[in-house]
Amino acid sequence: MTGEGSVRAATLTDHVAEYEQDIERVLITDEEIQGKLRELGDRITEDYRGRDLVLVGVLKGAFVMMADLSRHIRLPIQFDFMAISSYGAATKTSGVVRILKDLDHEIEGRDVLVVEDIVDSGLTLQYLLRNLEARKPASLEVVALLMKTEVDQVPVTIKYPGFEIPPEFVVGYGLDYAERYRNLPFIGTLKSQVYETLVE
Numbered sequence: 001m002t003g004e005g006s007v008r009a010a011t012l013t014d015h016v017a018e019y020e021q022d023i024e025r026v027l028i029t030d031e032e033i034q035g036k037l038r039e040l041g042d043r044i045t046e047d048y049r050g051r052d053l054v055l056v057g058v059l060k061g062a063f064v065m066m067a068d069l070s071r072h073i074r075l076p077i078q079f080d081f082m083a084i085s086s087y088g089a090a091t092k093t094s095g096v097v098r099i100l101k102d103l104d105h106e107i108e109g110r111d112v113l114v115v116e117d118i119v120d121s122g123l124t125l126q127y128l129l130r131n132l133e134a135r136k137p138a139s140l141e142v143v144a145l146l147m148k149t150e151v152d153q154v155p156v157t158i159k160y161p162g163f164e165i166p167p168e169f170v171v172g173y174g175l176d177y178a179e180r181y182r183n184l185p186f187i188g189t190l191k192s193q194v195y196e197t198l199v200e
């Protein structure tokens, strides 16, 4: 979300004083994120009642969202995680996806909901969905907190979308740059000098 959601960084980044000087602006506040997750959690609760729901988090970025979202899903659910290689310290997807950690459990015949932090090109998700589909789940859907607009995207269906954001690199709420900023409670952009000085 942009526009009315934008707040000057100085009023919010005191959460991590060391990061304050790196944040350019806040795109989505903590309160906006929590409100959206409550909405999505309510929908998921209705849609999956009486089914066999497994949340599959895409590490590492989705771990913060998964913790908050799952507490708005008022059903018995199970958790599993996959880790996939993405950018390293760079800010563009290479299109090459590698599984670093696979699921711990079988998903055949189960209702799988993939929890993804952000969809940029969609390549990561497309790869993941094909891979999971081959394991014959009863159903396979996606909940994603952020979707970048105005970028080249492969078609992926996101049943539970959170916010659309402009094609900028963002950090916070699980998302990193060079493994930093994941614990910021909001989604924000970085000042350009951060990219020039930080390497993984």
Ligand code: IMP
Pocket: 058, 061, 086, 087, 093, 116, 117, 118, 119, 120, 121, 122, 123, 124, 125, 168, 169, 170, 171, 175, 176, 177
């Ligand atoms: P995609 O394959 O281009 O859709 O990229 C998806 C993955 O790249 C996400 O799961 C993130 O790990 C990472 N990513 C994409 N955009 C951003 C961003 O703006 N900030 C941090 N990570 C991002």
Ligand code: MG
Pocket: 058, 059, 060, 061, 062, 086, 117, 118
């Ligand atoms: Mg990710």
